[in-house]
Amino acid sequence: MIKSSLVQAFPLLVTALMLSACDNKPTETQDKPQPVKVTTQQVQQINSLQKLTYSATIEPDITTKIGFAVSGVINNVTVKEGQFVTQGQLLASIDATEYENALIIANAGLEQAEDMYQRLNELYQKGSLPAKDYIDIKTKLAQAKASKSINNKHIADSKLYSPMSGIITEKLIERGSMAAPGIPAFTIIKTDKVYAKITVPENEIGNFKKGMLTTVFIPTLNDSVRGVISIINPQADAASKTYSAKIQLNNPSQNLLPGMIANVEINPNKYVPVLTIPATAVVRDADDLTYVFVINADKKAIKKRIVVSSLIGNKEAIVKDGLDKSDLIVVEGQTQLRDGALVNF
Template sequence: MKAKTNYFSTLIALALLTVGCNNKEQEQEKTQVVKVNVQKIQKVSKVQELDYSATIEADNTAQISFAVPGVVNTVTVKEGQTVKNGQLLASLDATTYSNALQIANLSFEQTLDMYYRLDELYAKGSLPEKDYIDIRTKLAQSAANKRISAKQIKDTRLCAPMSGIITHRFIEKGSAAAPGIPAFSIIKTDMVYAKITVPESEVGIFKQGMVANLFIPTLNDSIKGKISIINPQADDRSKTFTIKIKIDNGNQKLLPGMLAYAKINPMKTEKVIVIPATAVVRDADDITYVYVVNKDEIAVRKRVTVGSITGMQEVIIKEGLSENDTIVTAGQSQLKDGSLVSF
C-alpha cells in the first residue's frame, strides 16, 4: 500500500515538472527577441504616373445586311478575312428584280412615247391642261419605278462599306436574306482604341491629346497612343468615367479584345510612400504584407497594396501604410505576428 502511494506521488511530481518546463519554454519563446533592421517611412515627391488596365476596341464595328429580300446565291468571304472598302461579300438571286426592271423599262418607254405625242398637241393648244399634267405625272412615276427597279438589282450585291475584318458571317448559299437581318459583322481595325475606366477623383487630370504608354502582354510589345475621347457621363453603377486612347494600327497587330496596361503621366508630382522591395513579403495565398513595429517594439503584420516598382529596387505602397510608420526591412523570415524585436 505504501509502495502504491509512492508511485502516484512520483507521477504527480513528474506531471508538475513537465507543465513547469512547458510553461517555461512558452515563456522563453514568447519573450524571444528577434534582431531586425527597420526604417521609418517618409513620403517623397514623385512624378505622378497613373496605371490602368485597358481593353483594345475596334475603331468601328458594323453589322451589314441586304437592302432587299432574296435567296443568297454567292458568298465570297469567310470569318476572319480582311476585306477592302467596296469589295463584294455576297449576292442574291436577281431574277425577279431583273424582270421587274424589264417591265419598268417597257412601261417608261411607252409612257415617254405618249408624252411626246401629247406634248405636241399641248404646244398647239389642242390638249387640255388637265390631260397634260396627267401625262407628265405618269411619266415621272414611270421614271421613278425604273430607278427603283435598277437600284433593287444593285442591292442584290452586298459590298463592304469599309475596309476591315469579317468577324461573323450569318448567311450561307441558299439561305434567305431580308432587310434588317444581319448578313455579316465587320470591324475596322486600322485604328483602334484602348479603353480605360477612371474614378471621379482622377478624371479631371486627363486632357485630350495626352500621351499614354501601353504594354500589350500578348504581343510582349509597347506602343504609344493619345487620349482622344473622354466620356463626360459616369457609369451609373461604378461611378467611373470611360476614356479612350487612340492608337495607330496600320500593321493590324492589335486585335479587339486584347488586354493592355496603360501608363499615363499627367506631368504632376505627388507625395507617395516608397519602401525597399525587400520589406514586402508575399505569402502562399499571394497576399502582400509588411511588418510594422509599434511603440512597444512588437512586429505587427500589416497587409499592403503595392504599386509600381521604381528604378532603385523600391516599391510604391498605395494602401496599408502611413507616414512615420516604422517597418522591418530585414529579418522578416524570423518574425511572426506579435514577435518582440530589437534593432
C-alpha cells in the same frame, strides 16, 4: 523482517519521486517565447512624379453591321468569318431574277409613255389638246421613269459590298437563306486604328486632357505602344461614379485585336506625396500577395497586406495602399517572423 524493511524504505521512495517531479517541471523562462532580432525603419514620405496606371480593353475603331436593302434568296456568299476585306469588295448576292423582270416591264412602260408624250406634246403645243390630258401624260411619263430607277436600284442592291476595309467578325447568312431589309448579314470591324478604353475614378479625371501621350503595354504581345488620349466621356457612370476615356493607337500591322487586355500608364507631369519603403522589406507569399511586417505598440510584428505601385530603381518601392506614414516596418529579419511574433530591435 522483509516487511519491516519495506515500511522503512517507503518514505524515502516517495521523497525521491517528488524531487524528480520538481526537476521535470518547466520554468517560466522555457515557456516564454524569445523575441526575434530585427531591423526596423519608419515609412518614408517623398514627393514623386505622379504616374497613373489603369487596366484597359482594346476596342475596334469602327464596328458596323450591314445587310441587304432588298429581300430575296441568297445565291452567293464570298467571304468567311475572320477574313480581311477591302472597301467595295463583294460579300454576297441574292437572286435578282424578279427585279430584272420588273426592270424589263418598267422599260417597256417607259418607252410607251415617252412615245405617247411626244405625240400629245405636239398637239398640246398647237392648242389641240386640253391641259388636263397633257398633265396626265406628263405624270405617266414621270411615273415610268421612277419605276425604272427603282428597279435599277433593286438590282444594284441585290449585291452586298463592304462599306470599308476591315475584318468580318460575324457571318449571319448562308447560301439559300432568305435576306430581308433590316436584318444584319455581316459584322465588320475596322482595326487599322484601335482604342484602349479605361475607367477613371472621379478624383483622377481632372488629370486628363485630350492629346496627352500615354504608354500602353499589351501583355499578350509583350509589347508597348504609344497612344494619345482622344476621347474623354464627360458623363459619369450613374452607379460607379467613374468616367471612361479612350486612347487611340495606330495598328497598321493589325496585331492589336479587340478584346485584348492592356495596361495604360499616364504621366500628368506633376509631383504628389507618396509613401516609400525599402524593396527588401516586401515579402511575397505563395499566392503572389505582397505584405510587410509592421511593429505595433506591444513590440509584435503584424503581417499587413500592401499594394506596390512601382519601384524607384531597385531599392525603393512606392506603396499605393496598405501603410500609413507613421508605420514602423521590419526591413531585416522578416523571413524569420510569423504574424504576431515578439521582436527585439
